[in-house]
Amino acid sequence: MPVSQNASGAKIWQLRNRNQTLARWAAYLAGVAVFMWCWQRISDATTWFFVWDAPRIAADIGGRAWPPRWSYMDKLWGPLWDTLNMATLGTLLALVMAVPVAFLAARNTTPSATFIRPIALFIIVATRSINSLIWALLLVAVIGPGVFAGLLAIAFRSIGFCAKLLYEAIEEIDPTQVEAITATGASRWQVMAYGIVPQIMPAFAGISVFRWDINIRESTVLGLVGAGGIGLQLQSSLNTLAWPQVTLILIVILAAVVIGEWVSAKVRGAII
Structure with missing residues (x-):
């Protein structure tokens, strides 16, 4: 936390007070919790077998798609x-x-x-x-x-x-x-x-x-x-x-x- 002090070490200014800092961290934690909840919902609705198999499928389709059919x-x-x-x-x-x-x-x-x-x-x-x-x-x-x-x-x-x-x-x-x-x-x-x-x-x-x-x-x-x-x-x-x-x-x-x-x-x- 940015803090300014005088020559004797006494605090004369700080960016946020204690309550503002706690509120800021609470907002961060709430954001992380919402993100994790959304990720869990997405993960439950995803068939991960197809995701892990996607590179092989993409390579197979890419091999069959090249070269282009220029006559078309x-x-x-x-x-x-x-x-x-x-x-x-x-x-x-x-x-x-x-x-x-x-x-x-x-x-x-x-x-x-x-x-x-x-x-x-x-x-x-x-x-x-x-x-x-x-x-x-x-x-x-x-x-x-x-x-x-x-x-x-x-x-x-x-x-x-x-x-x-x-x-x-x-x-x-x-x-x-x-x-x-x-x-x-x-x-x-x-x-x-x-x-x-x-x-x-x-x-x-x-x-x-x-x-x-x-x-x-x-x-x-x-x-x-x-x-x-x-x-x-x-x-x-x-x-x-x-x-x-x-x-x-x-x-x-x-x-x-x-x-x-x-x-x-x-x-x-x-x-x-």
Whole structure:
């Protein structure tokens, strides 16, 4: 315990008193007890035989999965194109819906902070709290399997993300520019078009590209629940234990994500 003493050895200051130290150690002990209890529950629900046998199984699957079946690439171009379209169109649809929600959620642009803003915030929270895979499962059940269900799942998942970052950017604008345009007698829509939108355009562009980059990653796995794209080919190959095809699909997914990250970084650098 850090303690300061004077020349005679008398204590003049210490970081914590006795009660604070005891409370700190009690909190540590409680944390360790909770951790051990959770670990015990996990251990009881785990079949440790399979865990210890996992390295052998992984080595066996790895041996059967290499080399990749490059001839299968001809069947991946279409699903890969569907995946990119799913991510791109889903992002565009999300932005169309997220922009008005963001303006309704921002304190300085909402028509009603009492009624409309809570509704907009609820939409943001609700769409962000449900994973895209869950959205895809629900939409596949409602409208059937296919790329359209995946596109809507990407869009619904992205609304909250884009709207949250955008309404925070709206609340952080320079109010003096808005006041100057308002003083000229401009209408509410003119103030928004000339005083607010130009200030948030860099943030809007960065958010759009960043979310598109994320959606490329998410769209590659939506096919696992029937939402189309390259994930559907991955699910089919896993079901038939075609491990060389699985390896090739994973390589293609990795390449698509890396290229998307590179394009996203270039676009953000050019905009910002």
